[in-house]
Amino acid sequence: MCHFSMRGLLSVAFFLLLLLFAGAAPSDAQDLMSVRTVVIDAGHGGKDPGTVYGSVKEKDINLEVALALGKKIKDGYPDVKVIYTRTRDVFIPLVERGSIANRNKADLFISIHVNAGGKGSTARGTETFVMGVDKSKSNMELCRRENSVITLEDDYTTTYAGFDADDADSFILLNLMQSAQFEQSIYFASLVEDNFTRNGPIRHSRGIKQAPLVVLWRTTMPSVLVEVGFLSSSSDRKSLTDKESRAKMAECIFDAFVSYKKKYDPAFEPPVTTDTVTVVSPDIRPAKPSAGDTLYRVQIFAVSTKLPAGAAPFQGEKNYEYIEAAGLYKYVIGRFKNRSEADAELARLKIKFPGAFVIRTDGENRILK
Numbered sequence: 001m002c003h004f005s006m007r008g009l010l011s012v013a014f015f016l017l018l019l020l021f022a023g024a025a026p027s028d029a030q031d032l033m034s035v036r037t038v039v040i041d042a043g044h045g046g047k048d049p050g051t052v053y054g055s056v057k058e059k060d061i062n063l064e065v066a067l068a069l070g071k072k073i074k075d076g077y078p079d080v081k082v083i084y085t086r087t088r089d090v091f092i093p094l095v096e097r098g099s100i101a102n103r104n105k106a107d108l109f110i111s112i113h114v115n116a117g118g119k120g121s122t123a124r125g126t127e128t129f130v131m132g133v134d135k136s137k138s139n140m141e142l143c144r145r146e147n148s149v150i151t152l153e154d155d156y157t158t159t160y161a162g163f164d165a166d167d168a169d170s171f172i173l174l175n176l177m178q179s180a181q182f183e184q185s186i187y188f189a190s191l192v193e194d195n196f197t198r199n200g201p202i203r204h205s206r207g208i209k210q211a212p213l214v215v216l217w218r219t220t221m222p223s224v225l226v227e228v229g230f231l232s233s234s235s236d237r238k239s240l241t242d243k244e245s246r247a248k249m250a251e252c253i254f255d256a257f258v259s260y261k262k263k264y265d266p267a268f269e270p271p272v273t274t275d276t277v278t279v280v281s282p283d284i285r286p287a288k289p290s291a292g293d294t295l296y297r298v299q300i301f302a303v304s305t306k307l308p309a310g311a312a313p314f315q316g317e318k319n320y321e322y323i324e325a326a327g328l329y330k331y332v333i334g335r336f337k338n339r340s341e342a343d344a345e346l347a348r349l350k351i352k353f354p355g356a357f358v359i360r361t362d363g364e365n366r367i368l369k
C-alpha cells in the first residue's frame, strides 16, 4: 500500500523542516567513532504498561533488563556514561526518549521491549529492530502496538503532527531520518541476536528487522529496539518471569555492546570484569596516610569495585591511589599542598577524564567537605 501522494510530498517537506529545526545534526566524525555515552530506554512505564499477561507487565520486565544492562556497562566501563530514559515506573512520551539521547549526544540508543502475538498466535523468540520500512504484515502490527502509546500522550496531535500510523508515506519519512546510522544499527542488532542465540535464555531468534518505530525515529545515533521475548508464549514467559533469565538477557546485550565498542571505538579495551578484579597486584595501593596538612588531589572517577592495576579505565595513568569512602573506591591522582597546583593537574586530566574534579583530604585520607 505504498504510493506517493501530494499529501505525502507535503509531509516530506514538513519532516525535513522539522529535522532542521530539531537540531538533529549528525555528530562529527570523531564522535561517531567513539562509544562513550549510551542511552538505555526501558519501554513503556507509568500509565502505559505495554503488553500484559495476568499480573505480568511488560514495563516492569523492560525496566529490570534495562537497569541490569546499564549496571553491567557501568561496571565494565566506568568511563562510559550510561543514561536511562527512566529508572522507575513513570510515563515518558515516545519522542522524549529519543530527545534524551540527542540532548546527551549519545553514541548508541538501546530500547528494551517485550513482544506479544495476536489471538491464537504461537509466535515466540527474540528480535531486534532498526528504523526502516518493511511492509510485512506482522511487522506492521508490532509497529502499531509499539507506536500506539502516542495516543496516551496528552498533546500527541501536535508533537507527532504529520505522523499517521496507517500511512506508509509517514513511515518512509521516518526512515529517512535514521538512514545515516543504518549500518551501525544493523551491526549492533546482529550482535544482540547472535548472543541471544548462543547464550540467551530464549534461543530462538526471529532475526533483525526493520520497522518504522517512533521511539527510534528522531535519534541521531545508531539505535535499536530489542524485543527480548513474547509474553504471549508460554515457553518465553518462563524466561521473562525468571529473574536469572532476565539478568542473562541483559548480559547478552552487554556482550553485544562490548563487541560493538571493539569495532567502532579506537580506544577499545576489554571490560573490567569481576574475574580480573580479584587478581591482586602489588601496584594496587590504598592511599598512604601523610602527616599533617590538607591535601588537594584530583579524583578521576569512583567505582563500586576495586580495579586491577593498569585497567583500561586508568587510560595509561600510573600514579593513582584510591580512597575508600561510602562504599566506593575513589581513584585520585596527586598530592598537592595548594589548590592551584591541583587545578593545573586537573586541567591535564580533564582531557582523559571529563568528570574529574579536585577534592580535599586530611593527612589520614579522610575526604573533607
Ligand SMILES: [Zn+2]
Binding pocket: 043, 044, 050, 051, 058, 113, 114, 146
Ligand atoms: Zn513494548
